[in-house]
Amino acid sequence: MRHLIDPADFTLDETLRLMDLADRIHDDPAAYKDVAYRKRLATLFYEPSTRTRLSFEAAMLNLGGQVLGFPDAGVSSASKGETVADTIRIISCYADIAAMRHPKEGAPLRAARYSRIPVINAGDGGHSHPTQTLLDMMTIRRRKGRLDNLTIGFCGDLKFGRTVHSLIKSLSRLPGMRFVLISPEELRVPDYIISEVLAPNGIDYVETRNLEESLPELDILYMTRVQQERFFNEEDYIRLKNSYILTKEKLSLAPADMAVLHPLPRVNEITLDVDDDPRAAYFEQAQNGVYMRMALIMTLLGLADPKTGEVAFDVNG
Amino acid sequence: MRHLIDPADFTLDETLRLMDLADRIHDDPAAYKDVAYRKRLATLFYEPSTRTRLSFEAAMLNLGGQVLGFPDAGVSSASKGETVADTIRIISCYADIAAMRHPKEGAPLRAARYSRIPVINAGDGGHSHPTQTLLDMMTIRRRKGRLDNLTIGFCGDLKFGRTVHSLIKSLSRLPGMRFVLISPEELRVPDYIISEVLAPNGIDYVETRNLEESLPELDILYMTRVQQERFFNEEDYIRLKNSYILTKEKLSLAPADMAVLHPLPRVNEITLDVDDDPRAAYFEQAQNGVYMRMALIMTLLGLADPKTGEVAFDVNG
Amino acid sequence: MRHLIDPADFTLDETLRLMDLADRIHDDPAAYKDVAYRKRLATLFYEPSTRTRLSFEAAMLNLGGQVLGFPDAGVSSASKGETVADTIRIISCYADIAAMRHPKEGAPLRAARYSRIPVINAGDGGHSHPTQTLLDMMTIRRRKGRLDNLTIGFCGDLKFGRTVHSLIKSLSRLPGMRFVLISPEELRVPDYIISEVLAPNGIDYVETRNLEESLPELDILYMTRVQQERFFNEEDYIRLKNSYILTKEKLSLAPADMAVLHPLPRVNEITLDVDDDPRAAYFEQAQNGVYMRMALIMTLLGLADPKTGEVAFDVNG
Numbered sequence: 003m004r005h006l007i008d009p010a011d012f013t014l015d016e017t018l019r020l021m022d023l024a025d026r027i028h029d030d031p032a033a034y035k036d037v038a039y040r041k042r043l044a045t046l047f048y049e050p051s052t053r054t055r056l057s058f059e060a061a062m063l064n065l066g067g068q069v070l071g072f073p074d075a076g077v078s079s080a081s082k083g084e085t086v087a088d089t090i091r092i093i094s095c096y097a098d099i100a101a102m103r104h105p106k107e108g109a110p111l112r113a114a115r116y117s118r119i120p121v122i123n124a125g126d127g128g129h130s131h132p133t134q135t136l137l138d139m140m141t142i143r144r145r146k147g148r149l150d151n152l153t154i155g156f157c158g159d160l161k162f163g164r165t166v167h168s169l170i171k172s173l174s175r176l177p178g179m180r181f182v183l184i185s186p187e188e189l190r191v192p193d194y195i196i197s198e199v200l201a202p203n204g205i206d207y208v209e210t211r212n213l214e215e216s217l218p219e220l221d222i223l224y225m226t227r228v229q230q231e232r233f234f235n236e237e238d239y240i241r242l243k244n245s246y247i248l249t250k251e252k253l254s255l256a257p258a259d260m261a262v263l264h265p266l267p268r269v270n271e272i273t274l275d276v277d278d279d280p281r282a283a284y285f286e287q288a289q290n291g292v293y294m295r296m297a298l299i300m301t302l303l304g305l306a307d308p309k310t311g312e313v314a315f316d317v318n319g
Numbered sequence: 320m321r322h323l324i325d326p327a328d329f330t331l332d333e334t335l336r337l338m339d340l341a342d343r344i345h346d347d348p349a350a351y352k353d354v355a356y357r358k359r360l361a362t363l364f365y366e367p368s369t370r371t372r373l374s375f376e377a378a379m380l381n382l383g384g385q386v387l388g389f390p391d392a393g394v395s396s397a398s399k400g401e402t403v404a405d406t407i408r409i410i411s412c413y414a415d416i417a418a419m420r421h422p423k424e425g426a427p428l429r430a431a432r433y434s435r436i437p438v439i440n441a442g443d444g445g446h447s448h449p450t451q452t453l454l455d456m457m458t459i460r461r462r463k464g465r466l467d468n469l470t471i472g473f474c475g476d477l478k479f480g481r482t483v484h485s486l487i488k489s490l491s492r493l494p495g496m497r498f499v500l501i502s503p504e505e506l507r508v509p510d511y512i513i514s515e516v517l518a519p520n521g522i523d524y525v526e527t528r529n530l531e532e533s534l535p536e537l538d539i540l541y542m543t544r545v546q547q548e549r550f551f552n553e554e555d556y557i558r559l560k561n562s563y564i565l566t567k568e569k570l571s572l573a574p575a576d577m578a579v580l581h582p583l584p585r586v587n588e589i590t591l592d593v594d595d596d597p598r599a600a601y602f603e604q605a606q607n608g609v610y611m612r613m614a615l616i617m618t619l620l621g622l623a624d625p626k627t628g629e630v631a632f633d634v635n636g
Numbered sequence: 637m638r639h640l641i642d643p644a645d646f647t648l649d650e651t652l653r654l655m656d657l658a659d660r661i662h663d664d665p666a667a668y669k670d671v672a673y674r675k676r677l678a679t680l681f682y683e684p685s686t687r688t689r690l691s692f693e694a695a696m697l698n699l700g701g702q703v704l705g706f707p708d709a710g711v712s713s714a715s716k717g718e719t720v721a722d723t724i725r726i727i728s729c730y731a732d733i734a735a736m737r738h739p740k741e742g743a744p745l746r747a748a749r750y751s752r753i754p755v756i757n758a759g760d761g762g763h764s765h766p767t768q769t770l771l772d773m774m775t776i777r778r779r780k781g782r783l784d785n786l787t788i789g790f791c792g793d794l795k796f797g798r799t800v801h802s803l804i805k806s807l808s809r810l811p812g813m814r815f816v817l818i819s820p821e822e823l824r825v826p827d828y829i830i831s832e833v834l835a836p837n838g839i840d841y842v843e844t845r846n847l848e849e850s851l852p853e854l855d856i857l858y859m860t861r862v863q864q865e866r867f868f869n870e871e872d873y874i875r876l877k878n879s880y881i882l883t884k885e886k887l888s889l890a891p892a893d894m895a896v897l898h899p900l901p902r903v904n905e906i907t908l909d910v911d912d913d914p915r916a917a918y919f920e921q922a923q924n925g926v927y928m929r930m931a932l933i934m935t936l937l938g939l940a941d942p943k944t945g946e947v948a949f950d951v952n953g
Contacts, residue, residue, distance in 0.1 A: 059387045060413035084901035095923040096694035267401035289412040376704045377730035584718035606729040
């Protein structure tokens with residue numbers, strides 16, 4: 003039995019096969035509408051995340067399956083002091099697969115050890131959020147037609163954003179990647195990303211403070227939110243924040259076939275006039291997320307693709 | 320694509336057709352059990368309202384459809400500062416139709432502008448609650464056999480009760496209506512209802528402080544709750560509150576074929592001994608609400624009535 | 637129409653027939669997957685209890701049915717002052733059967749009086765939790781092959797634990813039972829259990845402070861949690877608590893075919909090294925709970941067993 007706790011739990015080959023399946027689902031969702039008939043997903047959200055929870059639930063319902071669970075810790079047995087180990091053993095009696103969101107790093111991993119059903123990490127603290135990484139990669143590949151030899155800009159809070167770290171790690175397994183890391187000094191990527199991920203893989207990268215100068219060379223621009231509370235003083239925040247807001251005007255500096263991604267929710271880091279630009283791919287990401295999660299659920303349940311008769315990859319591999 | 324944000328979004332003719340469909344569903348619910356098979360309703364409740372949410376969910380399940388969503392803002396992305404515009408664009412990836420409850424006036428309207436799926440206003444602040452109005456009208460018509468030439472009493476808090484304002488507006492589109500507005504001085508209907516709704520439509524109405532004197536002439540009595548916090552001082556509240564409580568004794572003054580409606584939840588404004596009186600129609604309203612919402616969902620999704628082969632009205636009209 | 641508010645609502649014969657049905661479901665769950673097709677369960681949880689709520693929901697989904705409801709009072713109309721009597725009359729318009737959890741004793745009983753659909757008490761305050769009792773009895777019978785002539789130890793908090801009181805009452809209807817009541821002085825079973833349940837039924841029992849000495853003679857050990865707040869002073873708690881924790885070491889004193897039950901959630905009263913012992917039956921209990929609730933829902937809805945063509949017992953009896 004396989005779980006998905008960290009993006010690296012899947013080999014590059016497995017990841018690509020999963021994306022192939024997600025692409026086939028994207029192109030013909032109706033063909034998958036009964037694939038998981040009578041299978042059941044438990045959504046165990048120890049902290050609320052509407053978008054992620056509903057995306058998993060929509061994915062399971064799209065496959066003909068069922069859903070149960072809880073949307074936040076307040077309505078779970080956690081308040082009575084139960085461990086995730088005990089909870090997942092009980093949930094194993096109620097469902098066939100589980101998606102767990104937890105404020106504490108490592109909780110989904112611990113759950114997986116005791117579980118009789120596959121566990122998907124739907125985000126654990128600042129640690130990992132592997133389905134976000136997978137849907138980001140799927141969106142990049144669909145937009146650019148490939149997952150190699152791309153120049154990808156990451157803009158905003160590169161220090162605390164787990165989606166950025168996760169995506170950088172995963173993309174570093176692919177050939178010919180170049181990263182442009184655009185952030186204020188205070189929010190640079192952590193040193194370990196450079197010393198343990200970029201350097202050992204021989205990845206070409208550049209750090210910069212300037213979004214506008216970087217735009218012309220990007221294939222992908224991955225935006226993130228710059229939160230005021232990350233700054234030492236308000237003055238710095240006010241001085242810097244506009245530099246990391248993408249506007250229609252700045253976007254005019256970017257190539258016509260660049261794609262703008264954002265993990266959402268957005269607050270104000272992309273202005274509304276960008277939404278109608280064909281380069282805006284962030285709502286597309288949300289749609290791709292449903293297809294990717296359908297592919298993942300199918301794969302972890304060992305269900306065959308009705309179009310090819312094959313499973314994405316051997317879960318006992 | 321049509322939405323339902325305000326009762327006036329539907330013409331009188333459209334409203335009547337919707338009620339006709341709800342009546343047909345009422346008479347043979349089983350005929351509609353697969354009409355929305357695999358269609359999905361999102362219930363987006365930014366403030367809790369069990370009755371309304373479960374009524375929508377029951378309606379969708381009765382049609383063979385599916386449901387997902389959130390029951391209050393605490394478990395939604397709103398807490399992360401996301402706009403309803405962004406939320407509905409994401410929800411459009413997960414569902415085929417949405418019902419939104421929001422404490423802020425105009426939020427469902429704003430959502431509708433950005434949505435790729437039909438949006439139903441399930442109550443926005445003190446503003447509008449159109450499905451309540453529709454189920455009230457349906458209940459009146461079923462009880463009296465017509466929606467014209469009726470004397471309708473509204474009793475209690477006529478100042479703040481949005482359901483009353485909404486229903487007065489909608490009924491004012493019909494011929495021969497007469498309204499008896501029964502309330503304490505402090506809770507009279509707002510002036511704009513008289514100057515902008517009743518007067519221009521030439522509606523016959525009377526304002527009174529006295530429920531008992533009004534009862535003998537009523538076809539319908541629409542009760543509402545009188546909340547203590549609406550009064551300037553406790554003395555006035557205590558002096559007045561009993562005047563606006565419907566008891567079995569007072570009900571003896573009313574015609575035998577009068578019907579008592581109430582939007583619920585009731586606290587104490589109708590005593591329990593009234594519940595078994597055949598004139599009590601307030602639990603019937605709740606049942607009618609499910610059928611009306613089934614009719615509405617069918618209509619906004621453009622689904623045909625399996626019994627007539629027709630859609631209630633052209634959503635592209 | 638029958639409800640289940642207290643375990644004694646069912647005769648001993650009815651209880652045994654219900655357990656027979658639950659056993660048949662246990663042995664071939666797939667045979668029951670469409671039994672309640674299009675029937676709907678409402679889960680009305682005025683206080684959160686994930687385990688119990690999800691167990692009911694899993695049971696209904698396993699039968700091919702549907703589910704709606706609310707997971708805590710904060711998202712229900714109770715906050716607007718609605719009575720359970722009014723709520724259940726509305727819910728009767730939305731669902732075919734209801735499971736209600738309520739912090740106030742007697743709330744499910746009151747709901748049942750006004751309901752048009754069967755009501756199951758899913759726990760009301762410290763009062764009753766009949767489905768827990770049923771699944772405990774089912775687990776005992778499955779483990780020991782009989783429900784008579786057994787020596788059953790209850791260990792821990794025997795004063796406040798409603799599951800213990802309920803189970804003692806139900807088992808006292810069976811012949812040849814012997815109870816070993818193991819608790820600190822402060823947490824002895826209430827006097828009424830002895831004077832009104834054990835004595836009148838001529839039940840053989842012994843009260844003791846010592847778990848280790850009792851273990852060798854037990855067929856069943858029913859563990860419960862000892863909460864610090866139950867003690868007058870911390871000193872007593874610290875001195876005593878370890879005596880009522882079951883460890884692998886203590887378990888070595890017990891017969892090889894003894895079974896350890898626990899209503900869960902567990903905090904630390906059974907150490908983790910006991911989990912893998914074949915005598916540990918507490919996760920099995922959770923699984924049995926789903927089958928027992930399937931049997932109960934079928935019975936209260938009057939649905940026939942597809943394998944025998946019979947209903948468990950006549951609900952109009």
